[in-house]
Amino acid sequence: MPPRALSRPGMLMNSLPRFMLRQAWPRGDLDLLLKTVLLPDAQAAECWQRWKARRDLDDVTWEEHKLLAPVAARLASIDPACPYRPRLQGLAKAHWTQSQLMLRASAGALDILLAAGLPVMLLKGGSLQAVGLGASGPRISGDLDILVPRTLYPRAIALLYDHGWAARDSSEYAQSSWRFHSGLNLRDGRHGDIDVHHQPVHAPWLSDAVLDAFWRRARSAVFHGRSVLVPSPADMIVLIAAHAMHPPARKQASGAWAFDLAVLMKQDGIDLSQVADDAVAFGAVVPCLASLTYLQTLAPLDATARLIEALEGRDTDKSRRVHFYAGTRGSAWSAPLRGLAALVAGRPKTGFEREKEVVPRVHRLKFQRRNGRSVLPEAAAREHRFRHEFDIGHLNEGAAPVLRRLIVEVEFERPPVARRFRFDLSADGVPVARLAARPRPLETAPTIRLAFAVPLPRGRGAAARIAIEALAEGELQAHASQLDILRTKPVPFRVVGVAGG
Numbered sequence: 001m002p003p004r005a006l007s008r009p010g011m012l013m014n015s016l017p018r019f020m021l022r023q024a025w026p027r028g029d030l031d032l033l034l035k036t037v038l039l040p041d042a043q044a045a046e047c048w049q050r051w052k053a054r055r056d057l058d059d060v061t062w063e064e065h066k067l068l069a070p071v072a073a074r075l076a077s078i079d080p081a082c083p084y085r086p087r088l089q090g091l092a093k094a095h096w097t098q099s100q101l102m103l104r105a106s107a108g109a110l111d112i113l114l115a116a117g118l119p120v121m122l123l124k125g126g127s128l129q130a131v132g133l134g135a136s137g138p139r140i141s142g143d144l145d146i147l148v149p150r151t152l153y154p155r156a157i158a159l160l161y162d163h164g165w166a167a168r169d170s171s172e173y174a175q176s177s178w179r180f181h182s183g184l185n186l187r188d189g190r191h192g193d194i195d196v197h198h199q200p201v202h203a204p205w206l207s208d209a210v211l212d213a214f215w216r217r218a219r220s221a222v223f224h225g226r227s228v229l230v231p232s233p234a235d236m237i238v239l240i241a242a243h244a245m246h247p248p249a250r251k252q253a254s255g256a257w258a259f260d261l262a263v264l265m266k267q268d269g270i271d272l273s274q275v276a277d278d279a280v281a282f283g284a285v286v287p288c289l290a291s292l293t294y295l296q297t298l299a300p301l302d303a304t305a306r307l308i309e310a311l312e313g314r315d316t317d318k319s320r321r322v323h324f325y326a327g328t329r330g331s332a333w334s335a336p337l338r339g340l341a342a343l344v345a346g347r348p349k350t351g352f353e354r355e356k357e358v359v360p361r362v363h364r365l366k367f368q369r370r371n372g373r374s375v376l377p378e379a380a381a382r383e384h385r386f387r388h389e390f391d392i393g394h395l396n397e398g399a400a401p402v403l404r405r406l407i408v409e410v411e412f413e414r415p416p417v418a419r420r421f422r423f424d425l426s427a428d429g430v431p432v433a434r435l436a437a438r439p440r441p442l443e444t445a446p447t448i449r450l451a452f453a454v455p456l457p458r459g460r461g462a463a464a465r466i467a468i469e470a471l472a473e474g475e476l477q478a479h480a481s482q483l484d485i486l487r488t489k490p491v492p493f494r495v496v497g498v499a500g501g
Contacts, residue, residue, distance in 0.1 A: 020321055021290040024245045029055055030255040033067040037074065038258065038298040045078040057084055065095060066140045066256040092140075098191075099141045105191035106144035107224045112163050113148065118156055120228050121147040121218055123200055123239060127230035128260055130221035133267070140256070143185070143193040150198040150211060153178045157186075157196065164188050170387075170424035170469040173359060173431040180355040200231070200239050204283045205351025213281070234274040237264050237307075241291035242284035245324075261291060262299045265307075272303065276310040285315050286324045359424075364437035365407075365451040384412065384492035386470045392498060393464040404456055408435075408468065409497035411449045419487045422471040425454055428464065432456060435468075449496065468495060 026034055032054075035047040048071070060068065072088035079085070103126075113120050122130055123145035148156045154175040161171040165186040169177070177184050183197030199206045200214065217232040231239060244257035264270075279288045289311050296304045315321065392406070408425065423435040433454045470490035480488070 017315075017321060018293065020324070021286070021293055024287070024290045024324065025294040026253055026255045026258075029064060030067065030253055033064060033071060034255050034258050035298060036078070037067065037070045038262065041078055044074060048075075048078055048082075052082075052084070057087065062142070063254055063256070065091065068092070069095060069140050070259065095140045099139065101191045102141060102193055103144060103224065105189060106194045107226065108188070108192065109144070109146065109160060109165060109186070109194050109196075110223070110226050110228065112159055112165075113146070113156055114226065114228075116155075116159055118148055118152050118159075119215070121215070122221075122223055122228050122230055123147055123197065124243060125260065126223060127221070127236060128263075130223040130228060130230050131219075133236075133260075133263055143195055145183075145195045145197065147197045147200055149215070150178060150208070153196070153198040157184065160186055160196070165192065165194070168472050168475070170426060170431070170467070170471070172426035172429055172467065173424045173434070176358060176431050179353045179358050181352070200235070201242055201282045201284055203352065206282065210281050232274075233264065233267060233270055235278050237261070237270070237275050238278045238282055238284055238288060240264060241288040242279070242282060243287075244291040245287035257291070258295055258298065261295055265295070265299075265301050265304050270303065272307045272310055275307055276314050279311060280314050283320070285311055286320045289315065290324070359431045360433050360455065362425075362433045362435050362452050362454055364435075365453055382494065384494050386490050386492055387467065388469075388493075388495050389465060389467045390495070390498070391464050392466050403500045405500070406454045406456055406466070407451065407497070407499045408454060408495065409449060409451045410468065410493045411447055411496045412491045412493035414439075414443075414446055414448050415486050415491065417483060417486045420473055421448075421450070421491060422473060423493075424467075424469045424471060425452075426467045426469075427456065429467075451497070466498070 025031070029051060032047045032051040036044045036051065038044075039047065055064075068088055069092035072085070072092045075082050075085045075088065110120055121127075125139065125141050126144050126146075129139070157175045157177075158171060161174065165188045167174050167184050167186050169184075174184055174186075178198045182199050182202045183195050185193070185195050187193050199211060206214075214231070214235060215229075217235060218229040219232060221228055221230045230236070240257055240261050244254060244261065276285075279285045289308065292304055292308050292311070296308065392403075410423065412421075418438075418441060420436060420438040424431060425433045425435060433452075435450075435452045435454070437450045437452075439448050439450075470493055472488055472490050474488050476485060476488050
């Protein structure tokens, strides 16, 4: 039976709802590469020639590199005389080797969590590899996605930090990130790269009941010799489709998801009704529709057509489609369109707390001032480190009421480049504030001294243990210049003053 057409009444591609979905589809160069892989030979050859006329192999993005690996496998039939062919095949092997190094290093994180008795589920590409459902040919992966139960997320992050894994945040901040993010990227060494999640979609916040049902549907699998869990086939379809288009306004669009989704949609015995139910439970109906309607134009299947029809019947929250469209228009248009969408369709609630409300941002004081006593351990005042911990119980001796604010002064050597500096401050293991400052360009002293007035949350004024940690200012690329390193790396500092405000 031929695949069901999508031009029936109510599903016209030029309708307004479909137009809004199409704005999130891969465009331009990514679209041409995907068509080169998925379309029949004649059409694929035409798309490949168009891509070669527009692009230089020396200037492709990472997402294009992931698509060029399967393109290389088709060149024998669509462009056998292509001068790029040997180079593309070599690049595909090199990227595959790098992916294997990443997976080997990242699998060490699984060992840490499994040894501690934590349930672990793999998501996205890792789950497909564990069950042998990945697209054919060499697979290029950038990281390993790991899910742990929400109640165990802080413990999982703490364990990984204790074993050398780290994000761009202090351990205390990272352990609290579940309150405002679905997960966190951690790295270890040159190759270790994992995303640790407490829920399988970025937004909205999923209830405990939805997550419990998701874990119950999971199945056992083996990944590089380790026993793990993977999502059910229906959940895999939803998660691959939802992440393909979320967030839709990211700077570098993705395309490799289409190969995985095409493989999943060809599997026998998929309960399409369950897929639709799962998409509703995850708040992912709109991005799933966007992904599936695009895939259907490249690799039409009757199962995909029936799933699109089922999802359109569940798309009852029109505000989500409006906000999804607003997010596809790029940074210049996104904010005003989101504001307009909020007026027309209401503002969808993500359920997450606001990051700046959980951990307030505190900027430097214009003038250094200390109103109370300052007694610091000698090492904190003398040694330059990336992290300092010290007691402040003495500041509360005889004090009434309990401290509500802490004045902190730090000092470090001035780097030869202008940049911003950030620090995390925690009290008794709980993140209290993120400190930030950009020294004035006219300041020329060999050292920089910064003072911050940190409000202490209720119940933390009598905290006995304070930790301050310098943070990196962004991520360093593999071949970063010395200037980029100076602008980015955390600075060793000393604490020169702590007082009650």
